[in-house]
Amino acid sequence: MNQIASLPRRGFLQVSAALGAFTLGIRPPEAAAQGAAQGTTPATAPEVNAWVVVKPDDSIIIRIARSEMGQGTLTGLAQLVAEELNADWSKVSTEYPTPGQNLARNRAWGNMSTGGSRGIRESHDYVRKGGAAARMMLVEAAAQGWGVPAAECRAANSTITHQPSGRTTTYGKVAEAAARLTPPTDIPLRDPKDWTIAGKPLPRLDTVDKTNGRQVYGADLVLPGMLNAAIRDCPVFGGKVASFDAAKVAGMPGVKKVVPVGETAVAVIADTWWRAKTALDALPVTWDNGPNAQVSSASIAEVLKAGLEAPEAAVGNRAGDARTAIAGAARRVEATYGYPFQNHATMEPMNATAVWTPERCEVWTPTQNGEAALAATSEAAGLPPGRCEVHKIHLGGGFGRRGAVHDWVRQAVEIAKQMPGTPVKLLWSREEDMLHGRYHPITQCKLTGALDADGNLTGLAMRISGQSIVAGIFPQNIRDGRDPVVFQGLSPGGEEGAFGYAIPNILIDHAMRNPHVPPGFWRGVNLNQNAVYVECFMDELAHAAGKDPLEFRRALLKNSPKHLAVLNAVAERGGWGQPAPEGRARGLAQIMGFGSYVAACAEVSVNPAGELTIHRITAATDPGHAVNPQQIAAQVEGSFVYGLSAALHGECTVAEGRIEQENFDTYPVMRMAEMPAVEAILMPSGGFWGGVGEPTIAVAAPAVLNAIFAATGKRVRQLPLKHADLRRA
Amino acid sequence: MARLNINGRVVEIAAEDDTPLLWAIREQAGLTGTKYGCGVAQCGACTVHVDGVATRSCSMPVSAFDESQKIVTIEGLSPDGSHPLQRAWVALDVPQCGYCQSGMIMAAAALLAANPKPSDADIRGEITNICRCGTYNRVQAAIKQAAGGNQANG
Incomplete structure (x- = not known):
């Protein structure tokens, strides 16, 4: 018996003994409840493999292991499978295998975790192989049926053609036979250059039910x-x-x-x-x-402040001798920044x-x-x-x-x-949700830069003091007091988030200080505040050196062509170097995170009353390969809502040990009236797979803060912005 | 016991007088397209029409209503999802997680009924619903498209 045939294909959904199985997400509650009561969903279609089910009517179900939460991964993953399957996209639908099924089948669907912008970049290889293997088996089954070599057959659009004779059949007709075949072991994948389904700006598969009330949450x-x-x-x-x-x-x-x-x-x-x-x-x-009933935001801030000067700290990035460089600098620049607790505030509690x-x-x-x-x-x-x-x-x-x-x-x-x-x-009520979040971690950061007589940056020391998410959630992953995730975007290299600037003497370290407020992974995670710290300070250094912030960065990014490319793209499209419209000013930021290179140019104005308007953001992303460009654009736009909400408003404060904000009246978030125009520049350079759900969040705040400085001469170093007085002095 | 006219049907609501209209719609009438987001009329996820006016149903008690008032929920906006806004929403792939979108569409439908050709400023002034995924620009573009304007973003 081959591997595929031994799997419990029939009754895929008939898994539940106690309540019965349940088809998710596509039916209204009444129908859902009925399904649960009846205990089964007919599952007569053959499973070609774990990822692909083909029904006799040629409809195709692609199994999705990651969770759809708005980011479009369901459609993107289906595109990758369908691409290799040579499927008729109009006949594709999706379903979630359950975690219990994954357990029972020795994790046939791999990791189900959906975070860190990893849905596609972590699973593209095996989901594409799932689609390709299914296609090979369908072709083989057709060829066996005709008694011809599979090499003489081609599959396209869910149809298999025996090229010499012109005979055709469809996936639905051969799926049952295909399911009995031994799966291939050598599974070549298509070059992304040849994609026809993946890489295309296809509409999402889950839109209609979100416009008529039928989507079940x-x-x-x-x-x-x-x-x-x-x-x-x-x-x-x-x-x-x-x-x-x-x-x-x-x-x-x-x-x-x-x-x-x-x-x-x-x-x-x-x-x-x-x-x-x-x-x-x-x-x-x-x-x-x-024991925490006396803790307040002020007491937490004191603890973090002490961490800025503490002798002990875990090192994230070290080269040369930053302290000596700073001590001998022609000019020293120093600044301290802070980033607050924030609630995720998902719309559904x-x-x-x-x-x-x-x-x-x-x-x-x-x-x-x-x-x-x-x-x-x-x-x-x-x-x-x-x-x-x-x-x-x-x-x-x-x-x-x-x-x-x-x-x-x-x-x-x-x-x-x-x-x-x-x-x-x-x-949970909204109040419960606000009071019992897993909050964006609180940190402060002291940065010290060394400039030589020509205004070149010769040394940078960056001390982060504050909370570790990993210590709060996976303490077993802390080694020697070091949380590597704290250094997102600041690492000396690597595929996840390499620090792009070439600075001869550098020391980036972290004094872990964990308040009692539970931290969590918050869209963008630590890249968000790290980008504020680094990119706003780069702006400060450029001004101290008397240099243009773009030229200052360009000189330091000469060895980081991908970082430089996205920065140049937003500078050009955002009009850097050209006069801004009357009353407006621009700011830049770039960083690498979640495997992608991102940059933004923000254009803002501040009126005499100190009121900020963010007019326009130009944002560039190089995610390597782009699976659905229009969904990437949606993620980039959305990331600015999330990132700018955080920059403008997002703050949970602590009094008597508890969070003070209980609803959207005291925890305001960005609404449409504050939303800038966003132009997303997608520049996939190929050869790697980066995430897109999070990276551009990180450049939102620093680009805007740098633009505010350009407009007002005021540096905002403590977020959120709502506390800052932007009135002209 | 209240009698409510929801989507053209009169429904008997077995709930206390101070039960918010939202929860009568969701738990008594069984229409779950209208969402709970905040309970304090801040987020707009619970928006329905009452005699054509966009109303945040989480903060209105059922006792404030009788069957003479026509309540319309997302399920009743059109029989088949063919309201111009629903079509524009699909055409521009507006929703992300989608949880706020029923309320967004209902707020937008009330806006268009009162102001068939809204300017960008009208839209930005009138649509105050919260979306955390960040669909605002596509929402704005879809409203313009439904109103017969161009599809331009922003």
Whole structure:
């Protein structure tokens, strides 16, 4: 028996014993619930391999292991598979394999984690091979049917032609036979230059249902007999529940049960979510605020400030002798910057639906990492992973919040354990979501530059003080007190984020200082603040040296042609060196991160009242290979909304150990009125695979801050900008 | 018990008087296209039409409504997704995660009903819904396209 034939192809979706399987994301809740009740979705189509299902009517289902959260990876990955499959794109749809299926099939779909702009760049090779292998098997099956050599057959647009005779057949007709063949081991891939489906600006596969209300998100899920839960976790991190008085709300409409959730939280379960929330709001709870009840933003800032001068620090990039260079410099330039905590603020608050029995636990949740959600489910359920399942549901935003830590899944399972056999949907209120984020890490940075008599940069010292995401989430990955992720975009080399500037003496180090506020991977991660620190300081150095900021950078980037190319592109398109329209000024920034080279030119004005308008951003990206140019443009545009929201408004402050901002009234984000025109320049130079969901976020803030300096002469070194007084002196 | 006219059908709502219209629509009427985002009328994900006016349903109690008022949700904007805005949204591939888009489209539809040829400034002034993925420029372009304007970005 060959490998493919031995796999459990039939009944691919018939995996769930407790509740039945469930086709995700494409049906309205009523239909979804019906599917769950019936327990099966007919799955009669042959699976050619793990990635490709071809139905007799020639429709094709491509399996997607990564999570779609708006970034377009679902369409991009399908394009890569369809490209190698020579598929008729008009017949392609997609589905998610479940984490349980991945576990049962020895990770046939590889890593399901969706973060770090890695969806495509980490899996392009094996998903393309999945498509290519399926095509080879379909061709082989057709050739065997005709009794001709496969080499005489060609596949195009889901049709196979025997070239000498002109006979044709379609994928749907030979799929069952193809599925019985031994998969090939030598699988050549197409040169991206020859792509016809990948590399094209195709429309997304998931748009229509997002325009008519039919797209089902986790918060929309309805299962038969389902109850709803609202939760309140101790607002002070590290605190716990001292007591609550369930009797006070037990008689309120719809209330079924009031339950503790671990030591730190309490939840109300009711027939509807609104009734659960109403009762929760009325529930008397006494908190034990624990050891962090006196921590404030000011006390955290003091700790970080001390780290700027601490003797001990982990080194991220060292060359020559920066201290000596600085000591002997003709001119020294010094500045200290700061970057605050920020909330992801996904539009859809955290949620999960769980059903638990002593034998089995199932969870439905929007997650960026199905396998991590399964692990969290298993742990919270007290059941082995093989007796648990997670059904991934479309995400109403992820941005890193729904990836590494599945705190809401654990809560949902702990609640469901207290209602055995009953599905319970836990939905966080916006306030809960704001108070229990996994926040963008807080840091400060002191930079010192050495200029020689000609204004050349001969040394740079950069001390970052503050929080490590890795220490907060994967402490086992900290080696000798060093978190390598802190140095995103600052590394001396490598494919992920090489520091482009050639400076003879350099020292970049990190004094780790971890406040009690839990950090998380936040779209752009550490590249965001690192780009502010480096690129704003480069601007400061250029002005101190009396040089044009573009020419100053160009001289230092002479050994980094890809960094230089994107910078030159935005300078040219953004009009650098040309007069700006009356009252406007420009700023530049460049960096490498998530495997891609990015740069931006911002054009702003500041009126006499100090009000900032960002008119226009020109942004260049070299991601190596570009899988869907129009979606990359959408990601670049979107990244400026995320990055500029952070720059203009984003800040969570701490008082008495808790986050002070509870909703969008106190945690403002960018709206349409503030949105600049964005021109995305895509310049894929080939030969490597970079991410596109995050990198341009990082250049948003520094390009704007540098433009503000050009407009006003004011340096803003502490974000967000809303605190800065930009009125002309 | 309230009686609401939602998408042309009268629905009996078994909910307390102070239940927000949003949750009556989602949990009693079973129409989940209208989203919860903030609960305090900040984000606009819950936008529906009440007699043609864009209304943030999270902050209006059901007791404020009776069946004489015509409530329209995203599901009722057009029978088949053929509203000019829906077609423009598809043509320009506007949504990313999509969670805010029902509210965006409903806000835009109310804008076009009142102002069929909005300027860029009109659109930027009137559409105050929050999108975290960052679809604003495509939203603006799609509204212009639906209004018969050009597709130019920005």
